Amino acid sequence: MEDIVTEPLLFMPVERKDDTYALRLCLNQGLLTPGMTRTIVQLMDTYPGITLRATTGQRMNLEGIPKANFDDVIATLGTSVPKCPPNVAVCPGAALCKYGMQDTREMGNRLLDTIKANGPYPFKIKSGVSGCAMGCALSFVRDIGLVGLSKGWNVYFGGSARHRAQPGLRLAKNVSDDEAIALVTKALIYYRETGRKCERIGMMVRRLGHEAVAEALGITAP
Numbered sequence: 001m002e003d004i005v006t007e008p009l010l011f012m013p014v015e016r017k018d019d020t021y022a023l024r025l026c027l028n029q030g031l032l033t034p035g036m037t038r039t040i041v042q043l044m045d046t047y048p049g050i051t052l053r054a055t056t057g058q059r060m061n062l063e064g065i066p067k068a069n070f071d072d073v074i075a076t077l078g079t080s081v082p083k084c085p086p087n088v089a090v091c092p093g094a095a096l097c098k099y100g101m102q103d104t105r106e107m108g109n110r111l112l113d114t115i116k117a118n119g120p121y122p123f124k125i126k127s128g129v130s131g132c133a134m135g136c137a138l139s140f141v142r143d144i145g146l147v148g149l150s151k152g153w154n155v156y157f158g159g160s161a162r163h164r165a166q167p168g169l170r171l172a173k174n175v176s177d178d179e180a181i182a183l184v185t186k187a188l189i190y191y192r193e194t195g196r197k198c199e200r201i202g203m204m205v206r207r208l209g210h211e212a213v214a215e216a217l218g219i220t221a222p
């Protein structure tokens with residue numbers, strides 16, 4: 001394992017039920033640099049049983065790390081954290097996709113900064129930015145979802161893809177970048193102040209009802 005790291009990784013260990021560990025790579029927007037990729041490939045060459053798996057949240061998991069090798073891998077690979085910092089899932093958006101109406105990467109960065117600036121929250125926040133109404137970043141079922149249209153953004157709050165799945169409450173239609181961020185900020189503060197411990201946004205919206213949430217945020221109930 002000498003000189004294996006060409007770029008250190010931030011990762012969260014996850015214990016598996018077969019006596020192995022997974023390491024969740026804390027990526028943002030699913031992006032891996034060449035240096036990160038080299039580190040991963042060299043690790044997988046050194047330990048042939050380890051596999052790389054994409055997650056639904058646009059992160060990557062190194063799977064199948066034997067307990068016997070765990071400390072060596074951890075010490076060599078980068079920095080281990082108990083929990084990955086928040087990330088934002090984005091689709092390719094207007095920069096790359098022929099259907100894209102809005103740029104997603106820049107908006108994803110702004111959304112991430114907004115989420116980081118207004119915590120801590122009662123529970124984790126999953127968010128997605130999609131460049132058009134196809135919603136490939138799963139924006140309709142994320143805690144915070146933005147969907148690009150020709151004239152701006154639709155903003156969704158409290159979507160869930162878990163049991164009792166539900167689309168988010170639409171807070172706005174066709175708003176500008178700044179208006180979308182301002183609305184998300186207001187909604188996040190409301191969640192921070194109103195949500196119960198370990199209550200996801202969707203659960204809070206269900207508990208309080210769409211109309212009450214819309215009224216509290218000063219929007220017209222859809």
Ligand code: SF4
Binds near residue numbers: 101132134
């Ligand atoms: S949501 Fe639209 S812009 Fe984004 S990848 Fe899907 S089709 Fe393309």
